[in-house]
Amino acid sequence: MSNATRAAWLRLIRSENVGPVTFRQLVDHFGSAVAALEALPDLARRGGARARIRVASEAEVAEELATARALGAHFVAMGEPDYPVRLAVIEGPPPILAVKGGSGVCRRPAVAIVGARNASLAGRKFAGQMARGLGLAGFVVASGLARGIDAAAHEASLDTGTIAVFAGGLDRLYPPENENLAARIVATGGALVSEMPFGWEPRARDFPRRNRLISGLALGVVVIEAAARSGSLHTARFAAEQGREVFAVPGSPLDPRTEGTNDLIRNGATLVAAPEHVIEALAPILGQAPPPSQVSEGAGDDLDRPTDASDLARRVVLEALGPTPVGVDEILRATGVRTGELQLILMELAIAGRLERHAGGRVSLLP
Known part of the structure; x- marks a missing residue:
């Protein structure tokens, strides 16, 4: 990719x-990011935006690129060799990632290990054993650099390869106490990864978004000590939606930190008590390459890419939408609108800030 x-x-x-799904639709529709950037203001106006939307400037991007270089980081785009292969095929993959450290680990098969921040001593010890065993078997360990299970998994896999996914920008480490661990990940050939801009302070809503990347990087997710409504269960749910294997380590029914993991097992997750259990379960899919999926500029001329939509099409699509998520295929069947026309209308609504996207390709209208 050119600069x-x-x-x-x-x-x-x-x-x-512009989120990852809208990004892909824009580039597919207009043929390039440059053309899509030029179209954004008009799309927002047609979608009913109440104010002019903010389009990132060349100066902003030049500053972010300079910040990345100063911190020893770089950007990897979909379709480039160092972009994580399995992440590219999830729903809404980030089109571009900031990476600090060794990009080579992103090309290797990975297993995610996640769990409680307030993990028990036994939980942290087992996370280390699991990470070491998986590392010796050739797997990279991915996690979120949080306290507890995450930190123990990263620590134990420093010598064999580990990836830490940030919820904020790569210059906004959270929690700050893991600064030394992050430095050692980079020093030993591991990688720090984020889809967020440099300078972005992580908010509560950014951690589920981060969790979908942790599961997306991996062949499977191992959950160790997770309470009933913990973020680790979000990672397990994303893994299931992405077609990844979900593994759970059982715990005492008297410990609230293992209530979530025990529920995962009860609901169909694979019970594991040793690294060998994970390795054995993943062996059949190790040699299977995921289907190619990437954003490419210069889409084919035969695509249904209308430059505008009729007032009638906009009206019937808006009538079909509401606060309840609905599938795009269902909208097509109910309205009779052409696929390209519907995609254009949905892009307009998204750019105007009136559309919310949900898992499974469903959308809803924001008030």
């Missing part, structure tokens, strides 16, 4: 109301 194209991709994904 100019990389900068255009960054501008587009950093622009207001």
Whole structure:
């Protein structure tokens, strides 16, 4: 990818109301990020935006690129060799990632290990044993650099390869107490990864978004000590939606920190008590390459890519939408609108900040 194209991709994904799914649709529809950037203001107006949307400037992106270089980081885009292969095929993969450290670990098969921040001594010890065993078997260990289970898993896999996924920018480490661990991950050839801009302070809503990347990087997710409504269960749910294997380590029914993991097992997750159990379960799929999936510029001319939609089409699509998520296929069947026309209308609504996207390709209208 040329530097100019990389900068255009960054501008587009950093622009207001452009998430990973909308990014892909914009590039597919307009053929390039540059063309999509030019179309954003008009799309927002047609979608009913109440104010002019913010389009990231060339100066903003130049500053972010300079910040990355100063911190020893770089950007990897979908389709490039160092972009994590399995992450590319999830629903809504980030089109571009900030990476600090060894990109080579992102090309290797990975297993995610997640769990409680307030983990017990036994839980942290087992996380270390699991990470070491998986590392010796050739797996990279992915996690979120949080306290407890995450930190124990990273620590035990420093010598064999580990990836830490940030909820904020790579220059906004959370929690700060793991600064030394993050430095050692980079020093030993591991990687720190984020889809968020440099300078972005992580908020509560950013951690589920981070968790979908942790599961997306991996062939499977091992959950060790998770309370009933913990973020680790979000990671397990994302893993299931992404077609990944979900493993859970059983715990005492008297310990609230293991209530979530025991429920996972009861609901179909694979019970594991040793690294060998995970390795054995993943062996059949290790040699299976995921289907190719990438954002490419210069989409084919035969695509249904209308430049505008009729007033009638907009009206019937808006009537079909509401606060309850509905599938795009269902909207097509109910309205009779052409696929390309519907995608254009949904893009307009998304850029205007009026559309919310949900798992499974479902959408809903924001008030």
